[in-house]
Amino acid sequence: MDNQNRNMLLALVLCAGVLGVWYTLFPLPEQSPAVAEDVAAEQTLDAPVANSATPGVAAVPTEVVADTPRVPIESPELSGSINLMGGRLDDLYLTDYRVSVEEDSDTIHLLRPSGSNDAYFASFGWSANQGVAADAVPGPDTMWELEEGETLSPDSPVTIKWDNGAGLTFRNTYTVDDKFMITIDQSVVNNGDADATVAPYGLIRRYTEPDDLEGFFVLHEGLIRMADGSLDQIKYKDIADETAADRTTVTESGWIGYTDHYWMTTLIPDQTRPFEAISRYFGTNDVYEADAIMPSETVAAGGETTVSTRFFAGAKEWETIRAYQNDGGIVNFINTIDWGWFFFLTKPIFWLLHNIHALIGNMGWSIIVLTFVLKALVLPLSYKSYVSMAKMKELQPEMEKLKERMGDDRAGLQQGMMKLYRDNKVNPASGCLPMLLQIPIFFSLYKVIFVTLELRHAPWIGWINDLSAPDPSSILNLFGLLPWAAPEPTSFLAIISLGILPILLGISMWLQQKLNPAPADPSQKMIFAWMPWIFMFMLGNFASGLVLYWITNNTITFVQQYGIMRSHGHKPDVLGNMFGGLRKNKADATK
Numbered sequence: 001m002d003n004q005n006r007n008m009l010l011a012l013v014l015c016a017g018v019l020g021v022w023y024t025l026f027p028l029p030e031q032s033p034a035v036a037e038d039v040a041a042e043q044t045l046d047a048p049v050a051n052s053a054t055p056g057v058a059a060v061p062t063e064v065v066a067d068t069p070r071v072p073i074e075s076p077e078l079s080g081s082i083n084l085m086g087g088r089l090d091d092l093y094l095t096d097y098r099v100s101v102e103e104d105s106d107t108i109h110l111l112r113p114s115g116s117n118d119a120y121f122a123s124f125g126w127s128a129n130q131g132v133a134a135d136a137v138p139g140p141d142t143m144w145e146l147e148e149g150e151t152l153s154p155d156s157p158v159t160i161k162w163d164n165g166a167g168l169t170f171r172n173t174y175t176v177d178d179k180f181m182i183t184i185d186q187s188v189v190n191n192g193d194a195d196a197t198v199a200p201y202g203l204i205r206r207y208t209e210p211d212d213l214e215g216f217f218v219l220h221e222g223l224i225r226m227a228d229g230s231l232d233q234i235k236y237k238d239i240a241d242e243t244a245a246d247r248t249t250v251t252e253s254g255w256i257g258y259t260d261h262y263w264m265t266t267l268i269p270d271q272t273r274p275f276e277a278i279s280r281y282f283g284t285n286d287v288y289e290a291d292a293i294m295p296s297e298t299v300a301a302g303g304e305t306t307v308s309t310r311f312f313a314g315a316k317e318w319e320t321i322r323a324y325q326n327d328g329g330i331v332n333f334i335n336t337i338d339w340g341w342f343f344f345l346t347k348p349i350f351w352l353l354h355n356i357h358a359l360i361g362n363m364g365w366s367i368i369v370l371t372f373v374l375k376a377l378v379l380p381l382s383y384k385s386y387v388s389m390a391k392m393k394e395l396q397p398e399m400e401k402l403k404e405r406m407g408d409d410r411a412g413l414q415q416g417m418m419k420l421y422r423d424n425k426v427n428p429a430s431g432c433l434p435m436l437l438q439i440p441i442f443f444s445l446y447k448v449i450f451v452t453l454e455l456r457h458a459p460w461i462g463w464i465n466d467l468s469a470p471d472p473s474s475i476l477n478l479f480g481l482l483p484w485a486a487p488e489p490t491s492f493l494a495i496i497s498l499g500i501l502p503i504l505l506g507i508s509m510w511l512q513q514k515l516n517p518a519p520a521d522p523s524q525k526m527i528f529a530w531m532p533w534i535f536m537f538m539l540g541n542f543a544s545g546l547v548l549y550w551i552t553n554n555t556i557t558f559v560q561q562y563g564i565m566r567s568h569g570h571k572p573d574v575l576g577n578m579f580g581g582l583r584k585n586k587a588d589a590t591k
Contacts, residue, residue, distance in 0.1 A: 118211060190299040220338045249276055279291075363460065511558050
């Protein structure tokens with residue numbers, strides 16, 4: 001195989017590798033796999049069954065219509081209603097959060113009643129046990145009656161009641177704080193002549209995967225469960241793959257629920273008592289369920305018992321969640337935010353970003369300041385890498401001459417390069433370790449910027465009014481100068497509809513690349529030359545906050561590397577090299 005064919009093959013392999021990594025990290029959306037028909041047929045919806053190996057079998061619940069009896073909810077952060085059917089929390093809005101940045105945009109509708117395609121609700125009831133009939137306890141379809149209170153608010157609890165007509169009276173008392181926590185006190189009074197054994201439970205049901213599922217490897221979306229200090233994160237796809245319920249016994253300190261990018265629902269039983277945390281998927285109905293089943297309670301004749309469960313439904317605000325952990329005794333609740341593998345880095349980095357934002361008041365400038373701070377902290381590591389690159393860059397002309405002399409003599413070229421490094425006391429690998437040590441730090445910064453709620457709908461300057469959304473400007477209308485709108489993000493033209501920030505990202509990557517030693521192989525050199533512009537298009541539809549971080553990081557890296565190169569006697573002429581290269585290419589083309 002001649003050099004030209006070998007180089008072309010290498011170029012194709014490298015390009016395929018880039019595409020393979022890209023589609024691994026950013027896969028196309030896929031449909032949830034179906035559960036085996038024989039299993040799905042058995043997993044019909046019903047109330048959880050205490051101390052049972054398989055779910056109970058019952059008919060699909062009657063769908064809730066719009067005029068079901070309800071109790072209003074009004075608090076500083078939440079609004080909606082409690083459905084008296086099943087005592088469900090199935091109508092909940094986050095009053096401080098909107099779907100888009102538009103002033104007339106709808107409020108986030110977190111929980112929705114059964115009957116809608118994206119139903120999502122919580123219900124609290126009791127499972128029968130030891131001689132108590134299944135219809136003698138309230139379940140997800142029980143019609144409760146309002147006993148006390150008119151509107152659930154921080155100053156006004158609400159109590160609903162259900163009497164089974166056989167001596168047992170059940171009550172659910174709801175209280176809400178000024179944020180996102182609702183407490184449900186479940187009580188039962190035994191007015192009968194015999195003891196009754198029942199088990200309280202809470203459940204969350206979600207019909208189908210959420211429409212706005214991002215499916216991005218950096219972010220966990222799906223079930224989240226804490227059991228005795230151990231955190232489990234299970235994606236929707238993996239839940240649907242299971243052919244049986246996933247049951248975990250929690251001795252103390254646990255919770256279970258579902259997490260999205262910015263929102264979350266979580267069942268939090270008494271942190272000092274055991275319970276069973278269950279995840280299951282009903283393939284027939286395409287329903288994901290999380291259960292918290294508390295131990296059975298034996299209520300003596302003439303006695304009563306009460307069990308308290310908290311239910312978080314709201315935004316994943318760091319300060320709020322941390323307060324529930326530190327002041328509310330919810331163990332490891334801060335881990336409902338997806339800190340990732342490098343949590344020991346992401347947590348302090350987020351703390352720093354949060355406090356910078358508190359001082360500056362603008363998230364865009366806060367990202368820039370944070371990137372400066374981190375780049376300053378890792379400068380001692382960066383310095384060795386940049387010095388190594390400077391020495392390699394100085395040797396570039398001599399290496400080119402060596403390649404011309406050696407021609408196709410690969411062995412001679414290799415020996416000559418090693419001698420050149422030895423004579424000039426250059427170690428090509430000396431800059432690798434410091435660079436590798438920095439990767440976890442900047443990946444953690446990237447993750448913090450991606451997962452943080454503070455970025456959502458946060459403006460920066462001018463046209464950037466939402467740092468969690470792509471740059472809205474477009475080169476196709478000359479950034480607003482021409483009288484037509486930019487293509488929609490879902491349009492085919494969106495891939496070439498570059499905004500100002502993605503273009504600056506491409507330029508910053510190109511400038512940084514010009515300071516690095518060029519690959520010896522012509523094919524590799526060509527691929528690396530195109531990389532900044534390829535990534536400019538690939539990353540063009542990423543969140544503006546992430547692109548801003550990359551631009552800042554690339555710019556700081558360029559300035560640091562440029563300064564260190566000059567301090568070691570090498571004076572890189574980036575623009576001169578570019579125009580010189582263009583002139584050389586033009587001259588070669590005219591020959």
